[in-house]
Every structure is written in C-alpha cells, then in structure tokens.
Amino acid sequence: MFATEKYSLNQLNIDEIVTSIDDGLKKLFEYCHVTLEECPDLTKPPFNLAASGLCGHPSIADIGSVSNLAPVPDRKKIYTFEHIAHIVTNGIDMNNCFMIGAGAGPFHKVGNNCELMPNILMHKNGDHFEVANNNTYYADIFENNYRLLKCEHTEFGLMSNLFISEGKPGKVIKIVVEKRLGKENFTESIQKILREKFPKIPISLGGVFIIEKGKAKLHIMPDFSPEPLPSLESVDKWLRYFDMDPPLICLTTFHSEDPGLDLRMEHTHCFSDHNQGGHYHYDTTPDIIRMTAYLNVAEAIYRIDRPTKK
Numbered sequence: 001m002f003a004t005e006k007y008s009l010n011q012l013n014i015d016e017i018v019t020s021i022d023d024g025l026k027k028l029f030e031y032c033h034v035t036l037e038e039c040p041d042l043t044k045p046p047f048n049l050a051a052s053g054l055c056g057h058p059s060i061a062d063i064g065s066v067s068n069l070a071p072v073p074d075r076k077k078i079y080t081f082e083h084i085a086h087i088v089t090n091g092i093d094m095n096n097c098f099m100i101g102a103g104a105g106p107f108h109k110v111g112n113n114c115e116l117m118p119n120i121l122m123h124k125n126g127d128h129f130e131v132a133n134n135n136t137y138y139a140d141i142f143e144n145n146y147r148l149l150k151c152e153h154t155e156f157g158l159m160s161n162l163f164i165s166e167g168k169p170g171k172v173i174k175i176v177v178e179k180r181l182g183k184e185n186f187t188e189s190i191q192k193i194l195r196e197k198f199p200k201i202p203i204s205l206g207g208v209f210i211i212e213k214g215k216a217k218l219h220i221m222p223d224f225s226p227e228p229l230p231s232l233e234s235v236d237k238w239l240r241y242f243d244m245d246p247p248l249i250c251l252t253t254f255h256s257e258d259p260g261l262d263l264r265m266e267h268t269h270c271f272s273d274h275n276q277g278g279h280y281h282y283d284t285t286p287d288i289i290r291m292t293a294y295l296n297v298a299e300a301i302y303r304i305d306r307p308t309k310k
C-alpha cells in the first residue's frame with residue numbers, strides 16, 4: 001500500500017459557494033449563470049462519463065507527483081484504480097467508486113508515455129473492486145502527430161488527480177459561461193474567486209466541463225525524454241502543444257488552497273469524439289468561448305504516495 005494522508009475538508013454552505021462563484025465569474029465572463037441543480041445523466045452524450053452523477057462521498061485523490069516524471073521518469077511508479085478505490089472507500093460504506101480526472105497513462109501497457117483521461121466506475125464485489133464501466137481515453141504522440149485512443153487498462157503511471165464519488169445523481173453546481181474577459185482560464189478563475197472569498201479555507205472541486213464553442217490549447221506528453229528534464233523550461237520545451245476544437249469534454253479537479261499536502265492545485269484533461277484530447281491549459285478564443293460545467297465540492301482529500309524528495 002502506498003502512504004496515504006486523508007484531509008477532511010470544512011463543509012461550507014453550498015449556496016454560499018454557488019453565490020460566490022456566480023458573483024466572481026460575472027466579472028470575468030460576459031455571460032455567466034451559476035446554479036445548484038440536479039445533475040443530468042452524465043453517461044449520455046456529449047459527456048459519456050462512466051457514471052451518471054457526481055454525488056456520494058465526493059473526494060479528490062492526488063496520487064504521485066510530477067517529480068515521478070521529471071527530471072527523470074520513475075518507471076516503478078505504477079498505480080491501479082482498484083488500489084485507489086480501496087484506499088478511498090476504507091471505513092466508508094461505498095460500493096461504487098467512480099473516478100474521473102487527469103493523469104499519466106499506463107506507459108508500461110501501451111508502450112509509450114501518454115496523457116490519461118480516467119473515466120471509470122468500479123463496483124465492489126466481496127473484498128475487491130471490479131470494472132463496472134470504463135470509458136477512459138489516452139492521448140499520445142504518434143508519427144509526429146497526436147491520437148486519442150480508448151484505454152481498457154486499469155493501471156496508470158507516475159501521477160493522477162481524481163475526483164471520486166459513488167457516481168450517484170444529486171445536486172451539483174452548474175456553471176455556464178460565455179466570452180472570457182479575465183486573463184485567467186476557467187478553472188483558475190474559480191480557484192481565485194474561492195481563495196479571495198474564503199481565505200485560508202481549502203475548498204476543492206471536481207467534475208466535468210464541456211467546451212462547447214471556441215478552441216483550447218492542450219498539451220500532450222511525448223514518449224519519455226532520453227535526456228533528463230532538469231527545469232520547468234526544459235519540460236515545457238519537451239511537451240507538444242496543440243489548438244483543439246470543440247466540443248471537448250474536460251475532466252477536472254482543483255483546490256483553492258493547499259492545506260500542506262503538497263497538492264497539484266489544478267489538473268484538467270480533455271477527450272472528445274473527434275480524435276482530440278490532452279492536458280487543458282486555456283481557451284484561445286475568449287471572444288467566442290462557451291463552457292458548461294457540472295462540479296461538486298469534495299468532502300475530503302486523499303494524498304497518496306506523496307513524494308519524499310523535493
């Protein structure tokens with residue numbers, strides 16, 4: 001078992017969070033509408049998630065670290081969704097474990113390093129978890145271009161940031177925005193609003209948003225670099241960047257504050273039904289962007305296999 005720290009988050013009034021996000025986004029987007037409402041069935045198009053909702057013991061798991069990738073990859077860092085399901089359901093009555101988010105792919109299975117869009121529902125059967133539905137994708141660099149492929153594997157490498165719940169229907173935060181006015185991207189905008197409104201109180205959100213109009217800048221990691229990547233600049237030069245087209249389904253987790261867990265503060269990966277996907281940076285067409293999000297507030301953070309080296 002990997003070392004795990006569990007942090008229980010303060011449960012603030014959700015209506016206050018909704019109002020705060022609405023007030024804040026109104027200044028950063030020309031149109032914005034934020035409501036608390038019943039989650040639609042997210043298994044249906046365009047979302048195609050592995051479970052219908054985002055409710056039931058919502059939490060965020062931050063597994064591994066970028067330090068497992070650079071300066072040199074640690075190929076021993078292999079994690080399984082079943083293992084993560086066991087960790088987050090330990091001591092909790094939770095038979096379904098729905099995991100979505102952003103991570104590094106199972107390089108040891110697919111043959112090269114890649115971006116992973118985890119989207120998997122596991123069901124408890126006795127003392128182990130089985131795959132009930134898996135619509136996970138990965139994106140990689142292939143013949144100097146990119147491709148998006150289904151990932152049937154239940155393992156991943158290096159790191160992952162997952163929003164986890166029972167996948168039940170229930171009330172979630174719906175956000176619709178159009179025309180970005182601020183300089184921060186969509187997720188950074190919400191992080192900033194929450195940090196300013198609720199200083200020193202960590203609030204962690206996860207779920208899905210769809211970029212319905214406008215383009216976005218995404219990166220895809222190539223296969224492991226033969227040379228060490230000693231700096232952020234060298235990692236940035238190694239990554240491949242692309243402008244991608246809507247509709248993009250974006251699986252996200254982010255935090256307003258780090259309660260001392262060495263967290264990755266935001267991580268969002270996108271997939272689509274048109275062979276595009278990768279790691280989300282920001283939209284490149286603020287004048288025409290339109291996004292709709294369904295998010296839930298996490299009750300706990302699980303920091304799993306936090307690196308000891310700095």
Ligand SMILES: [Zn+2]
Binds near residue numbers: 267268269
């Ligand atoms: Zn990523």
